[in-house]
Amino acid sequence: MSLRKAKSRQPETIRTVQKDLTYTNELTEDLSDILRMSGPRNWIKYNNVCKLIAEIVYHGFATCNNLQTLGEEYTGILQIDCNYINAPSKILRLSAIILEFGGETLYTKVLNNLERNIDSNEDILPEAKEKLKILIHYMRNSVSYVKALHKTLFYLNSNKYQISKRITGINYVLIRHWMQPDHSLYGYRILGWITLLQLVITFVVGSFEAWKESQRKSTGRNSSSQKLERLLGTQKSRDAPQCILCLEPRINTSLTPCGHIFCWHCILEWLDERDECPLCRENINKSNVIQLRNFV
Structure with missing residues (x-):
């Protein structure tokens, strides 16, 4: 039997993620309590890192030891490669962990460094700098749209709740698929279409607001230029x-x-x-x- 027919559905995937989130939150609180013992200054400075460390340690331990996470064991699912043949390699699973919990932060930092380099580069023309900065602005704002589109695809017909799983091609299959409850998935599909509609409306409204802002800036620049030209022309006429x-x-x-x-x-x-x-x-x-x- 092909394992494609045993792939997990949306309910099992969501329960897995929720169960793993419960354990990682508990681990985050424990790390935060340990960090608090080192003093309030260190706790304020490094407390935000506790969540990232907890996620990487929890999922990394299961990956390095070829184990299921507690959430995967709870729902009875396994990770498998994109061809539904073998278990994904450790490198692929570790890459998915890094992308899931550090990918967005790394992406933002790369864009910020790129923007700073553009500002400090004197060889780039001012007009080109402005266009490149606009492109970086759109790339930075595109993250929310990508997340919404990914969530839409998950609700419609997918078992990839995390974007990292979609990028690496890792899938979930049920161990005891013949015991899978016969629940209707129409509710998830309706939710998917609603999410897609919301995404389209948000994109259209955002694009219209960006167009109005660009028109306003362009009008302001033209008005300023005309005022300057009139002022210079008046001054020249006087002289x-x-x-x-x-x-x-x-x-x-x-x-x-x-x-x-x-x-x-x-x-x-x-x-x-x-x-x-x-x-x-x-x-x-x-x-x-x-x-x-x-x-x-």
Whole structure:
């Protein structure tokens, strides 16, 4: 008989995880009490590590000695490889333990170090830095979506409650599968579809909020740029020399043969009335006026 038909279902897997969690919580409390004896300073500093140590010691001891965990023994299930043929190797089981209880922390630290290196690297352009930091931000926020998607797949049709089991391909099979209670799993599937719907709604709302935030920042940057340009333009206008005809800052500065400077349109309008320089009264024609480029 193929062991695929004996794979555990959601109820057995959940009871296994809950039973193991009970023992690891007790072990965590014992380690915390021992640490408290070393003084309040050490307890405050290292108490958060007790949970990680308890999880690794509990599951690592069972793995190194080729034993079931107490939760697996309680529900009567065994770990097996992705092909449902042999028990998973110790290295594979230890890798699953490390991924399960330290993978997310390691992932976050890698992203944080990468972000710091990007900030301190002067060879990266500011525009590229901003895009890379946005990518890291999305990668950091994607953890919750990955967890929700994994939970959805578990409720729909899977016996992999932990993400580490899905990554390493480790499955659970029932030892006495013929004694498996004939419970309906429709409730789990309904829960899976509800979880999927919640994930989709959360993703859509989050994406819309991120789009609004990017639009707001873009509008703010454009508004700031326009204000700066207007301020600089006003300052330049104030500092620019005035045209003797319109008494305003010169626009399209133009030069007459006699050496006097006016606005282009001002001097042309003047010459429409009389063919002489407004200042020295020297005779000039429109064709003799030269528009100066890059001249204030």
